[in-house]
Structure formats: C-alpha cells, structure tokens
Amino acid sequence: GNSVTQMEGPVTLSEEAFLTINCTYTATGYPSLFWYVQYPGEGLQLLLKATKADDKGSNKGFEATYRKETTSFHLEKGSVQVSDSAVYFCALSDRLTDKLIFGTGTRLQVFP
Amino acid sequence: ETGVTQSPTHLIKTRGQQVTLRCSSQSGHNTVSWYQQALGQGPQFIFQYYREEENGRGNFPPRFSGLQFPNYSSELNVNALELDDSALYLCASSLNDAGLNEQYFGPGTRLTVT
16 A cells, blocks of 8 residues: 655754755555645644656755655755754655555754 | 634543544635544544545544535544544645645644543
C-alpha cells in the first residue's frame, strides 16, 4: 500500500543554518505530494505541494522537488529562523481516494 | 473567507462513553475528511464525506461514524470510547475538483479518555 517515510527528529539547528528533511514515498500511480507544518498546540498548515514529477513546490523560503526516479520529496530551506521551529509532515494523496497519508513527522528546533 | 473551525477544543471522557466532535468547513468547500493524530504520530485517515455521503474510510472500527450536513459541516461520533482513542482529532475541508485535493485543516479537538 501507499506509505510515506521521513527522517526521525528532532533536527536541531542554529539560526541561519541550512535545513534538509528527507521524505520518501511508496505509491501506485502518480500521487500528489505535500509538506504540512504543525506549530505547538495548533492544527496542520499546508506549507507546499507538488502534483507531478519534477514540480517544485515553494513557500516562505521552503522548497521541495517531486523526484519520481528516487520517489522522494525532500524539504529544504537555505536559512532557518527560530520561528520555523515546529513539526513537519510529509504526505501524499492518492488521486482516486483523495485521502492524505502522512509520515510520522519531524520535529525541527532552531536556536538563536 | 472563514477557515475550518472545530468544537470543542478540548474534551475529557470516560471509557465506554460516547462523544461527538464538530467541524465547520471552509466556505465553498464540499468535502470533509477526519483524521486521528495520536501523540507523537502523523495523522491517520478516518473517513471522508462528500456531499453528505461517505466517500472512503480508513482502518477504523464501525464505532467511529460520521455525518455531513447540507451546509457541508460535519460530525464525528465515537461510541464505546477506549483509552487508545485519546488523540487530537483533525478535520480538513477541501473542494472536490478534478483531483486537486488540497485539504485545509482545522485546529483540532484534543480528546482525553480516562
């Protein structure tokens, strides 16, 4: 079945460091791919998405590229801020069922 | 544009009781999905409603049931509560339109079963 695997956290970085959070997926067909962010005590916010191979999603300095050949959708940011501290979830959506399948989440902690 | 809202924010129930959680979808959205997020885990799909009909279900027992109303708001009902039902319950709304399937989440209801 479809699944998402993302790197375990926490990821601890200093402000202005480069961020990579790895995400790989297993799916039949051509799913859409997403990154969601969850700040403490809040629900999920869509960060970025990509709907087909080689698409690059970007938002608020974060980027991820849909790599079909490596079944990956790694999240990157060139310079993190303390305010980026949150839990990040990689997810895929089956085009037929529309349900989201999430990874287990990666906690990011950014220190000044 | 009003976002997705959920009520209540927090809830404490006793094992064996029943609970109803509510969700108002974002304006213009016709699809509501419910997810269960256990502590430290990613959300798990419970079920989805599209135009008042169930449109897909995850691996949850029948004691998890739902409704969608003509205004596209929704309820999640859980009967015979178990300790493992303690979790954050998230509602997400979307516009079922050619598979764009971008879901917008509410803040969640934190359910504690004692």
